[in-house]
Amino acid sequence: xxxxxxxxxxxxxxxxxxxxxxxxxxxxxxxxxxxxxxxxxxxxxxxxxxxxxxxxxxxxxxxxxxxxxxxxxxxxxxxxxxxxxxxxxxxxxxxxxxxxxxxxxxxxxxxxxxxxxxxxxxxxxxxxxxxxxxxx
Numbered sequence: 001x002x003x004x005x006x007x008x009x010x011x012x013x014x015x016x017x018x019x020x021x022x023x024x025x026x027x028x029x030x031x032x033x034x035x036x037x038x039x040x041x042x043x044x045x046x047x048x049x050x051x052x053x054x055x056x057x058x059x060x061x062x063x064x065x066x067x068x069x070x071x072x073x074x075x076x077x078x079x080x081x082x083x084x085x086x087x088x089x090x091x092x093x094x095x096x097x098x099x100x101x102x103x104x105x106x107x108x109x110x111x112x113x114x115x116x117x118x119x120x121x122x123x124x125x126x127x128x129x130x131x132x133x134x135x136x
Contacts, residue, residue, distance in 0.1 A: 017116045020086050021045070022055050023064060026075055027083035036073045089115040089123060096130050 025045055029036040038052045045052075056073065059065045064079030075083055090111045097107035118126075 018055065019059060019062075019064070020082060020116055021112075022052075022059060023075065023079050023083040024086045024090065026065065026073055027080070027087050030075070037071045038073070041073075086115055089118070092123075092127060092130070093118075096126055099130070 022041065022045075025041055026036050029040050029044060033040065038049060038056055041047075041056075042049045042052045056065065056067065059079065060067060062078075063076055064082065066074050066076055068074070090108070093111035093114055094104070094107045097110055098104050102110070
């Protein structure tokens, strides 16, 4: 039974990570292009349009995004807060790994995985380390 519980927890975590990835991608695309549609997200993330449609429906129902009649997606305040936090972590972790000598593409990929699971304490320690190193 314990395995069943951990599997449910893993599925729940994965769904949450996926939602964070979509919100982060909406923010990134908005910053880059000024506007975002589902097809832009599908293309950027390499997923199918139906997958994005399901995710957008869930995010809309949760109050994280809104969508106008032409299909343009806007982050609502709760979604923007999550996206900003995750994207900020992504950028800081990427810079940290690059400073350690990791290839930028690998650093960005690794940051994408770590940004969801790193504790506030560990992330704060990395930020403090990077800031203290910047002063040397």
